[in-house]
Amino acid sequence: MFTLVTAGIDIGSLTSKAVVLDADTRQVLGSCLTPTGSRPQKAGPAALQGALDVAGIAATAIEASVGTGYGRNCLEQVAWRITEISCHARGAFHLASEVRTVVDLGGQDAKVISLDEAGR
Secondary structure, eight states, X not given: OOOOEEEEEEEOSSEEEEEEEETTTTEEEEEEEEEOTTOHHHHHHHHHHHHHHHHTOOGGGEEEEEEESTXXXXXXXXXXXXXXXXXXXHHHHHXXXXXXXXXXXXXXXXXXXXXXXXXX
């Protein structure tokens, strides 16, 4: 059976996170959290490799990938780069379409995101 594997990497000011998913079942295959430190260009790929190791799959299995967070532009291997504000809004609306406010408390700032009934 063919599995579409997707990956998301979030390089934040304090931590870098990665998740590898089976896109069909939305099952988390692997995830990893690592300190960003002073080298976000190293932390993002390290988090992704950690998630791949947990999943037991190779990077070549990834069919689609997205990077987010303040360090998203350091990620050379991702197909898309999306702001964390957009990611939070999409994720919250996907999980609970009645949500109208999302609060992001990050390592360096806080954001409040307001959503309409369509998730915009």
